Amino acid sequence: MTVSDNLLKVKNTLQKNITLVPVSKRKSTEMILEAYNAGQRIFGENKVQELTKKYEALPKDIQWHFIGHLQSNKVKYIAPFISLVHAVDSLKLLKEINKRAKQNDRTINCLLQIYIAQEESKFGLSFDEAVELLNSEAYKKMENVKIVGLMGMATNTENITKVKSEFTMLKNYFDKIKQDFFANEHYFKEISMGMSGDYQIAIEAGSTMIRVGSLIFGKRN
Numbered sequence: 141m142t143v144s145d146n147l148l149k150v151k152n153t154l155q156k157n158i159t160l161v162p163v164s165k166r167k168s169t170e171m172i173l174e175a176y177n178a179g180q181r182i183f184g185e186n187k188v189q190e191l192t193k194k195y196e197a198l199p200k201d202i203q204w205h206f207i208g209h210l211q212s213n214k215v216k217y218i219a220p221f222i223s224l225v226h227a228v229d230s231l232k233l234l235k236e237i238n239k240r241a242k243q244n245d246r247t248i249n250c251l252l253q254i255y256i257a258q259e260e261s262k263f264g265l266s267f268d269e270a271v272e273l274l275n276s277e278a279y280k281k282m283e284n285v286k287i288v289g290l291m292g293m294a295t296n297t298e299n300i301t302k303v304k305s306e307f308t309m310l311k312n313y314f315d316k317i318k319q320d321f322f323a324n325e326h327y328f329k330e331i332s333m334g335m336s337g338d339y340q341i342a343i344e345a346g347s348t349m350i351r352v353g354s355l356i357f358g359k360r361n
């Protein structure tokens with residue numbers, strides 16, 4: 141199977157309202173171009189240096205999503221072009237994104253990463269921390285970031301019931317935050333959840349955006 145075959149295979153299982161973010165981390169520009177030539181325009185990366193290299197090498201109409209943990213001191217390198225930051229996990233990071241977006245005379249779309257898994261190592265905000273961020277004066281003053289939804293990662297387990305309940309928890313958090321902070325903002329609409337192994341479960345739970353790597357590009361080393 142080629143990259144474009146895999147891409148079409150995944151796309152054909154999706155309803156039109158689900159955004160597919162092929163995750164091209166640690167994969168070559170040639171493989172990305174193959175997906176691009178099959179019509180794909182959105183790609184996800186999780187390392188700043190790798191992303192900036194690929195941005196420079198590849199067509200400029202690609203919409204790059206940053207899906208991993210982003211360090212504040214690296215925001216400046218992607219601020220000129222990044223289309224969506226999936227994993228905002230602190231007010232400090234959001235402040236920096238706002239500052240760099242302003243310097244570039246643009247608005248950067250962001251998702252708040254919410255901690256839903258049990259694993260200790262996962263980054264993210266608790267629901268209460270997300271609410272606290274949205275209530276902060278610092279956030280209310282920001283003019284160059286737009287929070288368009290939430291993102292989360294389920295526990296890496298075979299236990300489908302557990303994964304489903306974590307995704308459902310994120311969907312419930314989304315509904316509460318939508319109601320309390322974005323009731324009249326049509327742009328707050330994305331729930332980024334689901335990867336190669338669990339995206340069908342995520343969609344059943346209400347995902348609007350799935351991040352799929354290995355199923356499209358093959359296993360990573």
Ligand SMILES: *Cc1c(COP(=O)(O)O)cnc(C)c1O
Nearest residue numbers: 163186207335336351352353354
């Ligand atoms: C790598 C990665 C993915 C894609 O993982 P696959 O299992 O290869 O689909 C999705 N989301 C994040 C945050 C990742 O780092």
